Amino acid sequence: MVEVRHATAPDQVPGMTTDRLRARFLAEGLFTSGEIRLVYSHEDRIVIGGASPGDTPLELPCPDPLRAGYFLERRELGVVNVGAPGTVTVDGTPYDLAPKECLYAARGSRSVTFSGGPFYLVSTPAHGDHPTVKAGLEDAEPVHLGAQEGSNERTIYKYIHAKGIQSSQLVLGVTVLASGSMWNTMPCHTHERRTEVYFYFDLPEDQRVVHLMGEPDETRNLIVANNQAVISPCWSVHCGFATRNYSFVWAMGGENQAYEDMEQVPIGQMR
Ligand SMILES: O=C(O)C(=O)C[C@H](O)C(=O)CO
Numbered sequence: 001m002v003e004v005r006h007a008t009a010p011d012q013v014p015g016m017t018t019d020r021l022r023a024r025f026l027a028e029g030l031f032t033s034g035e036i037r038l039v040y041s042h043e044d045r046i047v048i049g050g051a052s053p054g055d056t057p058l059e060l061p062c063p064d065p066l067r068a069g070y071f072l073e074r075r076e077l078g079v080v081n082v083g084a085p086g087t088v089t090v091d092g093t094p095y096d097l098a099p100k101e102c103l104y105a106a107r108g109s110r111s112v113t114f115s116g117g118p119f120y121l122v123s124t125p126a127h128g129d130h131p132t133v134k135a136g137l138e139d140a141e142p143v144h145l146g147a148q149e150g151s152n153e154r155t156i157y158k159y160i161h162a163k164g165i166q167s168s169q170l171v172l173g174v175t176v177l178a179s180g181s182m183w184n185t186m187p188c189h190t191h192e193r194r195t196e197v198y199f200y201f202d203l204p205e206d207q208r209v210v211h212l213m214g215e216p217d218e219t220r221n222l223i224v225a226n227n228q229a230v231i232s233p234c235w236s237v238h239c240g241f242a243t244r245n246y247s248f249v250w251a252m253g254g255e256n257q258a259y260e261d262m263e264q265v266p267i268g269q270m271r
């Protein structure tokens with residue numbers, strides 16, 4: 001199943017109801033046992049999805065919006081295990097992924113199958129060839145940020161980026177909040193040259209993230225549950241706090257792969 005989302009201009013946001021805002025930017029229901037569910041966003045043509053194999057392995061389909069012979073004919077794929085240990089098999093080679101481990105699947109791979117997990121998927125168009133690579137948290141250089149005083153102690157694990165796993169344009173990592181911390185990405189930023197998607201996981205079912213989005217001086221909030229994702233166009237801040245600690249996958253596609261290429265927003269400029 002694939003859902004197509006069109007791009008949104010920032011001047012459309014002030015008039016939006018909560019329902020319209022959620023329909024545009026929040027991806028719910030990505031995980032249904034026995035299915036692969038995808039959202040094709042026209043923001044930098046990022047595809048996100050959830051693969052929930054249940055008892056039977058699932059094969060990545062090639063949905064019609066791609067108009068390709070197979071999913072990775074012109075694309076690259078990042079996979080993060082967001083559940084129990086599982087295996088992703090790429091053209092017959094199995095890669096065992098523990099929770100929070102990552103696999104980059106190369107353009108040109110004809111078959112990708114999933115068992116165990118579930119797995120979160122992010123794909124962007126690719127114009128070059130880079131090998132399929134698996135990485136664990138120990139392979140990603142951890143960056144410790146924040147402090148208890150700000151309720152934002154967290155570790156950023158960068159997997160696919162300019163100095164890590166090589167890709168054509170995909171940039172991807174996992175941020176893990178320490179127990180007792182709730183805030184991510186504050187002070188926040190935008191990326192004029194990229195689209196970013198935050199996918200929240202490891203959050204108990206009865207807890208929520210309050211995700212802030214919109215232009216810095218015209219923010220809105222989305223109340224986000226476990227295993228849901230928020231699409232941030234280049235003009236949108238992306239940050240939030242939750243009712244307890246959690247983890248999230250951040251992934252970007254666009255003009256460049258420099259993690260540091262962002263416009264910082266001093267909190268005094270936010271409204
Ligand atoms: O907690 C954070 O801060 C982040 O994880 C920020 C993301 O990595 C990000 O937004 C990258 O552009």
Ligand SMILES: [Zn+2]
Nearest residue numbers: 189191196238
């Ligand atoms: Zn960002």
